[in-house]
Amino acid sequence: MKVICAGFGKTGTKSLYAALHLLGYNTYDFLENATYLSEEWIKIFEHGWTTEDFRRMYKDVDAVTDYPAFYFWEEIHKAFPEAKVILMLREDEDAWCNSMEKQLRIMEGSFLLRLMQYLSPTARNTVAKVFPYLGSVVLGHTDSFHWKPFRWARINRELLKLKFRAHNAYVVQNVRPEKFLQFKCSDGWEPLCKFLDVAIPDETFPHENKSGEILQKLLETNPHLMKMKREVLMSSAIITLTTGIAGYFLFTRGPRNIYHSVTSWMKTLPEILHTRT
Structure with a gap:
């Protein structure tokens, strides 16, 4: 493990995921975590973990982004103390909260995603098992990822912002400065590549999941x-x-x-x- 993204979802994590791939990093995002490592994550959520668990899970992975790994950045960092930590930022809490709420509503409104929980054995045995813990453990928001038929989840914006604020403050206070980068996608390649000590690609810095449209793209690719x-x-x-x-x-x-x-x-x-x- 070389890079740990400690930023909440909807802070540009999909763009960072794409950028790290362009830089040659084998990166696990949410779907990789929820499919390849679903049993390990269920064990972590239900029974706890050891540093060795995370070392075993990510021994062949270069970088990790998004849920649920970002929330456990410190535990992963203990397993890989030489890894660098990136905290993704947004312009302010309200902008992040608006974006998060919009993404949750888009996902709730996808009839295909709801069907997957029942008609796809792969989804039922992986993603659908991990999803409920994302709300209760990561967001402190039990209802967030429970896609119950014919109802929309209740979203407590103030609780979401509290979680976001506390998480970011803890990261800032507990990562060694030489291993730490606070980053916005608008910063582009230069600070990221300098931090990682790699060459700047010729390609434009990726901008993924603008306005929450990533779901349709992922379903197709x-x-x-x-x-x-x-x-x-x-x-x-x-x-x-x-x-x-x-x-x-x-x-x-x-x-x-x-x-x-x-x-x-x-x-x-x-x-x-x-x-x-």
Whole structure:
């Protein structure tokens, strides 16, 4: 581990993630954490952790950004004391809170994301298990990531800002200055590359997730979400086909005939099995 991003989501973490990739760093963002390391994170949330847990989780990773790792930056830094820490900043708390609330609402409003919790085995066994802890542990906001049917989460803006303020202040006070960079995406490549001691790329500094539009882009390009989307489509097709077949038999034969067909088949089943043995 070389770089730990200690900044909250919606402070430019997706842009930093893209920038680190351009600089050649193998970087884990939320989706990598929630898919590759979901079991480890569930264990951390439910039972606690050791420094060795984080050392094992990130031994082959160069950099980490976004949820839930940013909240555990200090624990990761204990495992990798030579890593550098970057704290992403916004212009003020209200701007960050507005952006966070908008992102949560966009995610809540995605029918596909809601379906993934039920129809994608990958999403159900990884992302959907990690999500609830993000609200209760990281945001101090139990309702934030519980996507319950037919309702919107209650968002306490003042509590969010309190968490944001306390987290940032703690990072500033506890990272050694030579290992620490406070950074805004508007700063561009120069301070980041100087801090990391790497050459400045020819490409423009990335600007991802402007106005929260990253969700649609990820659904179209991210391999983890694309796999989950395919599983939703496959599960939907199977459900539709099964429902159609059941509906056809119900319509053409009626409940009574279906019942007699099933019971008749069940009566002959022992004879069939005996014949085969």
